[in-house]
Structure formats: C-alpha cells, structure tokens
Amino acid sequence: MSGWKGMARGWRGDLPRKIEWIPPSNPRICANFLDFYALAAYPTTMEFTQRFVVEYEYSVHFTRDALAPASEVLRETLPAAGAPHRCLFVVDSGLAAATPELLQRVEQYAAHNDHRLTLVAPPLVVQGGEACKNDPALLASVRAALEAGGICRHSFVVALGGGAVLDLVGYAAATVHRGVRLIRMPSTVLAQNDAGIGVKNGVNAFGTKNFCGTFAPPFSVINDLDLLRTLPRRDQRAGQAEAVKVALVRSAEFFAELEASSRELAACEEAATEAMVTRCAREHLEHIAGGGDPFELGSARPLDFGHWSAHRLEEMTNGEVRHGEAVAVGMAVDTCYAYERGLLTMEQRDRVLRLLRDLGLDLHHPELERMDLASALDSFRQHLGGALCVTLPRGIGRLVEVSEMDLDLLRRCIAWLGQQDAVSQGDDR
Ligand SMILES: NC(=O)c1ccc[n+]([C@@H]2O[C@H](COP(=O)([O-])OP(=O)(O)OC[C@H]3O[C@@H](n4cnc5c(N)ncnc54)[C@H](O)[C@@H]3O)[C@@H](O)[C@H]2O)c1
Numbered sequence: 001m002s003g004w005k006g007m008a009r010g011w012r013g014d015l016p017r018k019i020e021w022i023p024p025s026n027p028r029i030c031a032n033f034l035d036f037y038a039l040a041a042y043p044t045t046m047e048f049t050q051r052f053v054v055e056y057e058y059s060v061h062f063t064r065d066a067l068a069p070a071s072e073v074l075r076e077t078l079p080a081a082g083a084p085h086r087c088l089f090v091v092d093s094g095l096a097a098a099t100p101e102l103l104q105r106v107e108q109y110a111a112h113n114d115h116r117l118t119l120v121a122p123p124l125v126v127q128g129g130e131a132c133k134n135d136p137a138l139l140a141s142v143r144a145a146l147e148a149g150g151i152c153r154h155s156f157v158v159a160l161g162g163g164a165v166l167d168l169v170g171y172a173a174a175t176v177h178r179g180v181r182l183i184r185m186p187s188t189v190l191a192q193n194d195a196g197i198g199v200k201n202g203v204n205a206f207g208t209k210n211f212c213g214t215f216a217p218p219f220s221v222i223n224d225l226d227l228l229r230t231l232p233r234r235d236q237r238a239g240q241a242e243a244v245k246v247a248l249v250r251s252a253e254f255f256a257e258l259e260a261s262s263r264e265l266a267a268c269e270e271a272a273t274e275a276m277v278t279r280c281a282r283e284h285l286e287h288i289a290g291g292g293d294p295f296e297l298g299s300a301r302p303l304d305f306g307h308w309s310a311h312r313l314e315e316m317t318n319g320e321v322r323h324g325e326a327v328a329v330g331m332a333v334d335t336c337y338a339y340e341r342g343l344l345t346m347e348q349r350d351r352v353l354r355l356l357r358d359l360g361l362d363l364h365h366p367e368l369e370r371m372d373l374a375s376a377l378d379s380f381r382q383h384l385g386g387a388l389c390v391t392l393p394r395g396i397g398r399l400v401e402v403s404e405m406d407l408d409l410l411r412r413c414i415a416w417l418g419q420q421d422a423v424s425q426g427d428d429r
C-alpha cells in the first residue's frame with residue numbers, strides 16, 4: 001500500500017491539514033513519483049457549491065385582432081434591434097382551415113412591420129390536435145424548419161394554435177440550440193386559460209402523455225380573443241373544464257362566478273367566455289409565480305387536480321377524448337372521492353357535478369370501468385416524481401394533498417357516476 005493518507009474529504013477550499021507519505025513498493029509507481037507528487041499535493045475529492053439565480057419574466061397579453069397590420073402587440077413584444085428579427089410562424093392546421101385567410105394575414109403583418117420582423121419562410125402548417133404530439137416525424141419536421149430558417153437563439157418562433165400544437169412547437173423550440181425564443185398565440189379556450197400561458201411543453205412517447213418535455217418559459221404570450229371565434233363548441237367546453245378546476249382548488253369566488261355564468265358559458269357567449277378565460281389565466285399565472293414551485297421540483301401539483309385518471313383516459317382513447325373532457329371526468333371522480341372522504345359536503349359535491357354538467361361536460365366515460373386505477377395512479381406518481389401526491393378539494397376553493405387513494409372506494413365512485421350518467425341519459429331521451 002502506498003499513497004497519501006489522511007487527505008481531507010469534502011474539501012471546500014482549505015488545504016488538507018494532515019498529510020503523510022507512504023513510499024510505494026512498486027518501482028513503476030516510483031518512476032512516476034514526481035507527477036504523482038504534483039497531483040497528490042491537492043486532495044482528490046473536492047466539492048464546490050455552484051449557485052446562481054435566473055429570473056424569468058414574460059408578458060401575457062389579452063387583445064383582439066393581433067394580426068391586423070396596425071396591431072402593436074406583437075410588434076412591440078419584439079425588442080427593438082438594429083435589424084428586423086428573424087421569425088418562423090408555425091400554425092395549427094385546424095385553425096388554418098377555420099380561417100383560410102390566416103396565412104396571408106401573417107405574411108401581410110410581417111410585410112407591414114418589416115422594420116421589426118422578417119419571415120424566414122412562409123408559415124409552416126402542422127397538424128392540430130393531440131395526434132401531433134404522437135408523431136415523431138412531425139416534431140422532426142418542425143426542428144428541420146427551424147434549422148432551414150436559420151433560427152438562432154435571438155430569433156423568434158411564433159406558435160399559433162391549440163394546446164397540442166403549442167406543446168409540440170414549444171418542445172421543438174426549447175430543444176433547438178438549447179432553446180430559442182418562443183411567442184405563443186393560443187387559439188383555443190384551453191390554451192388561452194391554461195396550456196399556453198405556463199412554462200411547460202411536451203410530446204407523448206412510449207404510450208405516455210407528455211413523456212418528453214421541458215420547463216421552458218415563453219418569451220411572451222399573446223391571447224387574441226378573436227381567434228376563439230372559429231373554435232367548435234366541443235373545444236370551447238373542453239377549455240371550460242380547466243377553469244372549473246382552477247376555481248375549485250383556488251377560489252370560491254371564481255367558482256361562484258362560473259356558476260352564475262354557466263348558461264352563457266354553455267352557449268359559448270363571447271363576453272362570458274372572455275371573462276372566464278382572463279380570470280382563469282390570471283389565477284393560473286398567480287399560481288405559477290406565487291406557488292413556490294414554478295418548475296415543479298416537488299411532488300405536489302395542485303393544478304393537476306383530476307389529471308391522474310384524465311391522462312390515462314386520453315391514452316386509452318388515443319386522444320379521442322379531448323384533454324379538457326378527460327379532465328372533467330377526472331374531476332368528477334375525485335370530487336366524489338373527496339365527498340366520500342368527508343372533504344366535501346354532499347351539497348358541495350353536487351355543486352361541482354352540476355356545474356360541470358351545466359357546461360355540457362360528461363362526468364363519466366365507459367373506459368373508466370376498464371381503467372387499471374393502480375397503474376394510472378402510479379404513472380401519475382412517476383410523472384410528478386417522488387411519492388404519490390393527489391390534490392383533492394377541501395370545500396370549494398381550497399385543496400388538500402393526499403398520498404394514498406383507496407382503490408375500492410374509487411371504483412365505487414366510478415360505478416356511482418356511471419349510474420348517474422345512465423339516469424341522465426335516460427332523462428334526455
Ligand atoms: N403545457 C401545458 O402546461 C399544458 C396544460 C394543459 C394542457 N396541455 C395540453 O394541451 C392539449 C389540449 O389543448 P386544446 O384543448 O387546446 O386542444 P387541441 O390543441 O387538441 O385542439 C383541439 C382542436 O381544435 C383545433 N383548433 C385550434 N384552434 C382552433 C380555432 N381557433 N378554430 C378552429 N379549430 C381550432 C385544433 O386543430 C384541434 O383539432 C393537450 O395535449 C394537453 O396535454 C398542456
């Protein structure tokens with residue numbers, strides 16, 4: 001045995017105090033003695049603590065007709081620079097189909113504001129809806145367009161579309177050159193009040209929702225309320241489910257507002273929709289900034305209320321059930337469970353279920369009966385990391401985190417919701 005004995009471990013800058021040399025018995029080691037000595041003059045185990053803080057700030061605008069040539073919002077969002085910013089627009093195919101003049105409007109906007117931005121290519125249209133998050137070729141094509149357009153870390157990607165397209169483009173943007181600037185222009189209710197304003201992106205892989213993704217705050221978000229005009233009612237409703245979620249776990253006042261405007265919301269009236277979208281987005285932003293865990297390093301995820309079964313339902317139906325629709329079903333299950341656990345009164349449970357139903361959302365899906373609940377909970381646990389942490393409502397506007405779910409009780413809740421569903425379908429006939 002030879003070498004240095006008694007060298008300091010966990011060195012934080014002080015030289016080792018006690019050093020003792022034991023001559024090597026092997027001559028080859030002796031030949032390298034000088035080199036060895038030079039290296040050994042410093043301890044082999046060191047530790048430095050690296051610490052820095054990165055502050056994030058991004059603007060979330062609520063506006064109308066953001067692509068009118070004279071509109072200032074997008075133009076002013078781009079920082080003044082010596083030369084116009086290179087921009088690539090990526091557009092949701094559903095939105096493009098519903099607004100045939102949209103692509104031309106993008107080009108006209110760029111032409112009118114050519115002192116501030118220049119298009120590196122005509123807008124790229126990508127398939128809208130959940131299917132785009134399942135298609136690796138589509139992700140590759142977005143990255144290829146960024147490469148072909150010479151998009152650098154000072155250029156901009158502007159994504160126009162529903163939550164799925166924003167997630168896909170956001171993931172591509174966050175992983176090209178280790179992150180290029182992204183401006184989101186959400187075009188669905190759900191994307192404007194939830195998916196498009198936060199700090200996450202992602203695509204599905206290995207049969208799991210959002211298996212690949214990053215935390216990457218956008219450069220800016222422009223919620224153009226006019227974009228919602230062409231959104232089918234089904235997608236309007238799906239977005240309302242996320243508002244019920246936010247209200248139920250954060251604000252009794254917002255919940256009461258939703259109840260009071262449920263008729264107008266169900267009819268997708270513009271004024272009610274706008275009030276709901278802006279309030280929900282504000283609550284959501286406050287949660288991200290003030291909740292203490294914007295990048296979700298802990299296991300608690302209050303705004304994922306109802307999501308453990310919702311994600312599995314989306315997977316089981318291959319995205320046929322919309323995200324918001326699945327969340328409504330998931331919230332109904334967890335609301336019944338919270339009631340059975342004594343966290344909600346019967347009156348509070350019925351208020352939640354009534355509001356969801358009044359908004360035209362289903363509270364049950366046949367696939368729920370076939371769902372492997374233990375596996376769905378475990379996937380959720382794995383996605384969040386650490387121990388299982390499920391958010392449940394405790395009264396209206398407050399929440400509690402639980403680390404266990406009783407599977408038999410959950411099955412009984414699902415069966416009860418199934419019966420209620422059968423009764424209400426009978427009533428409808
Ligand atoms: N990143 C996040 O923080 C976050 C949060 C919540 C949800 N999400 C994700 O968002 C996705 C759901 O988003 P969504 O509800 O917006 O649905 P979506 O993106 O699936 O869009 C629904 C449909 O509407 C079409 N469409 C979009 N805008 C339109 C418009 N203005 N007019 C006509 N058609 C239009 C789309 O082409 C699509 O067919 C899910 O993948 C979900 O996982 C992400």
Ligand SMILES: [Zn+2]
Pocket residue numbers: 194242307323327
């Ligand atoms: Zn959601």
